[in-house]
Amino acid sequence: MHSRFLIGLLGGCLLVSACGKKTQTEQEYIEEExxxxxxxxxxxxxxxRVDTGYVGNGETLGGILNRLGATGQxxxxxxxxxxxxxxxxxxxxxxxxxxxxxxxxxxxxxxxLPDARxxxxxxxxxxxxxxxxxxxxxxxxxxxxVVIESSLWNAMAGNGLPVELALELSEIxxxxxxxxxxxxxxxxxxxxxxxxxxxxxxxxxxxYAADFYHAKRWQEAFWFDISDYQAADTPCRGYFDADxxxxxxxxLKAPLNYKRISSKFTYARKHPVYKIVRPHTGVDYAAPxxxxxxxxxxxxxxxxxxxxxxxxxxxxRHNSTYTTAYLHLSKYGEGIAVGKHVNQGQxxxxxxxxxxxxxxxxxxxxxxxxxxxxxxKMVSPPVEPVPDAYRAVFDSxxxxxxxxx
Numbered sequence: 001m002h003s004r005f006l007i008g009l010l011g012g013c014l015l016v017s018a019c020g021k022k023t024q025t026e027q028e029y030i031e032e033e034x035x036x037x038x039x040x041x042x043x044x045x046x047x048x049r050v051d052t053g054y055v056g057n058g059e060t061l062g063g064i065l066n067r068l069g070a071t072g073q074x075x076x077x078x079x080x081x082x083x084x085x086x087x088x089x090x091x092x093x094x095x096x097x098x099x100x101x102x103x104x105x106x107x108x109x110x111x112x113l114p115d116a117r118x119x120x121x122x123x124x125x126x127x128x129x130x131x132x133x134x135x136x137x138x139x140x141x142x143x144x145x146v147v148i149e150s151s152l153w154n155a156m157a158g159n160g161l162p163v164e165l166a167l168e169l170s171e172i173x174x175x176x177x178x179x180x181x182x183x184x185x186x187x188x189x190x191x192x193x194x195x196x197x198x199x200x201x202x203x204x205x206x207x208y209a210a211d212f213y214h215a216k217r218w219q220e221a222f223w224f225d226i227s228d229y230q231a232a233d234t235p236c237r238g239y240f241d242a243d244x245x246x247x248x249x250x251x252l253k254a255p256l257n258y259k260r261i262s263s264k265f266t267y268a269r270k271h272p273v274y275k276i277v278r279p280h281t282g283v284d285y286a287a288p289x290x291x292x293x294x295x296x297x298x299x300x301x302x303x304x305x306x307x308x309x310x311x312x313x314x315x316x317r318h319n320s321t322y323t324t325a326y327l328h329l330s331k332y333g334e335g336i337a338v339g340k341h342v343n344q345g346q347x348x349x350x351x352x353x354x355x356x357x358x359x360x361x362x363x364x365x366x367x368x369x370x371x372x373x374x375x376x377k378m379v380s381p382p383v384e385p386v387p388d389a390y391r392a393v394f395d396s397x398x399x400x401x402x403x404x405x
Contacts, residue, residue: 041098041111041119041121041131041133042121042131042133043100043109043121045100047102048100048101048102048108048109049100049101049102049103049105050098050099050100050101051068051098051099051101052096052097052098052099053068053096053097053098053099054094054095054096054097055091055092055093055094055095055097056093057093058093059091059093060088060091061078061079061088061091062075062078062079062088064097064110065078065107065110068099068107068110069101069105069106069107070107070110070124074124074128077128078122078128081128081130085129085130086120086122086130090114091112091114092114095112095113095114096113097110097111097112097113098110098111098113099111107124108123108124108125109121109122109123109124109125110122110124116135116197116198116200116202117134117135117137117197117202118132118133118134118135119132119133119134119135120132120133121133135197135198136197137195137196137197137202138195138196138197139193139194139195139196139205140193140194140195140196141191141192141193141194141404142191142192142193142194143189143190143191143404143405144159144161144165144189144190144192145187145188145189145190146158146159146161146187146188147185147186147187148182148183148184148185148186148187148188149184150184151166151179151182152166152169152170152179152182152188153166155188162194162201162203162204164203164204165190165192165204165207168192168204168207169188169190169207169210169212172207172210172221172239172247173210173212173219173221173247174252174253175247175248175249175251175252175253175380176219176247176249176253177212177214177219177253178253178254180254180257180258182214183214183215186212186213186214187212187213188210188211188212188213189210189211189405190207190209190210190211190405191207191208191209191210191401191404191405192204192205192206192207192208193205193206193207193208206223207221207223208222208223208401208404209221209222209223209401209402209404209405210405211405219241220241220242221239221240221241221247222239222240222241222242222397222398222401223238223239223401224236224237224238224239224240224386224394224397225237225238226390226393226394229393229397230393232390234387234389236386236387236390238383240385240386240394242398243385244385244386244391244394245382245385246382246383246384246385248382248383249380249381249382249383250297250318250322250380250381250382250383251296251297251318251322251344251378251380252294252296252297252344252345253380254285254296254364255285255293255294255295255296255324255326255362255364256285256287256291256292256293256294256351256362257287257291258285258286258287258291258362260285260286261283261284261285261286261376262284262285262286262361263280263283263284264280264283264284264374264376265280265281265282265283265372265373265374265375265376265377266279266280281365281372282325282327282363282364282365282366282372282375283363283364283365283374283375283376284361284362284363284364285361285362285364286359286360286361287351287360287361287362288351288360289330289350289351289352289353289360290330290350290351290352291350291351291360291362292333292347292350292351293326293329293333293347293348293349293350293351293362294344294345294346294347294348295316295324295342295343295344295345295346295348296318296324296344297316297318297322297324297344298318298341298342298343298344299316299317299318299319299324299341299342300316300317300339300340300341300342301314301315301316301336301337301338301339301340301342301348302315302316302317302323302338303315303325303338304332304336304337304338306354306355307327307355308355308356309355309356310325310327310328310355310356310363311327311328311329311352311353311354311355311356311357312327312328312329312330312331312332312349312352312354312355313325313326313327313328313329314326314329314332314336314348314349316342316348321368321369322366322367322368323366323367323370324364324365324366324367325364325365326348326349326362326363326364327355327362327363327364327365328351328352328353328354328355328357328360328361328362328363329349329350329351329352329354329362330349330350330351330352330353330354330360331349331350331352332348332349332350333346333347333348333349333350334347336348336349366378
């Protein structure tokens with residue numbers, strides 16, 4: 001903010017006498033403007049000459065500092081900084097930096113800007129050290145409504161909305177909507193927070209409510225965390241429908257993002273490799289080699305290895321009822337081993353074509369009580385609903401959020 005003040009200039013006796021035009025009681029007022037000191041990255045930025053640059057391909061921090069005029073001693077000290085203070089290997093080509101020089105053109109500070117929010121300020125004077133600065137995030141509530149013509153991603157991008165919304169919404173509705181089965185004319189309304197750093201959009205925050213029209217019905221989702229409203233011994237947080245049922249089910253609808261289903265569950269299929277009719281008690285999802293494959297639910301790895309025609313295989317026991325298997329993997333996920341616990345959505349492998357296979361795909365199988373079942377017809381049991389003790393609070397939250405949609 002600019003502040004203004006008035007300075008009274010009293011006409012001196014001698015000047016008045018000499019001019020013969022002013023008396024001692026007359027005053028002239030000159031309005032002056034005080035320009036406040038502008039600080040950026042904790043520095044009085046206008047006190048320096050600021051040069052802007054970008055990290056070039058193959059450049060090292062030492063090379064950049066040498067080119068900008070740092071002394072050999074300073075460059076050596078920077079190289080000895082602990083990695084937790086400044087890992088010099090983490091600077092990336094194309095990222096912006098600022099070089100701040102004093103009036104004698106001596107380099108005083110080097111500011112690395114890896115993103116719009118973060119600054120790493122290298123102090124080259126006095127005691128050489130690094131200061132880590134993060135700009136605050138400003139939250140702006142937003143509402144949006146889009147009609148889907150091809151995909152949720154395209155609908156968001158085509159309406160100038162953050163594509164991150166598509167990713168978050170696909171996770172919220174992962175247990176109830178098959179996003180590869182969206183139809184033209186499906187639509188969604190959503191109420192969410194958008195994040196800004198200064199005037200630059202940083203990302204999205206919490207999605208509070210959404211209403212998705214698909215398969216000729218609306219499917220609501222409301223975020224609820226009882227700890228936002230009262231102290232609670234039993235935690236309750238997540239997305240629920242208006243009746244308090246969790247949108248999160250025990251299993252995901254599919255273990256990967258696939259292009260198409262190339263073969264369905266059947267007891268009489270002509271095998272594409274062996275050329276004989278035999279059961280195919282799974283679903284083949286065609287996808288590019290290397291596509292991540294995730295566990296559809298929490299569980300324990302009970303098998304991992306090469307299984308003849310199934311190739312590289314991971315088998316997971318989810319509970320006393322359900323077991324799943326993932327066949328023809330190109331490689332396994334990090335840390336996957338027999339006896340290891342895996343979480344829902346954790347990468348357990350990658351699409352491949354190992355074993356008896358004619359091309360990259362995932363053969364996904366499910367057993368219920370030891371009997372193979374069709375994964376596409378599996379009814380996934382829900383997780384716990386909102387407890388009765390919290391229903392009054394939950395119902396009031398639903399009423400308030402519905403007004404925002």
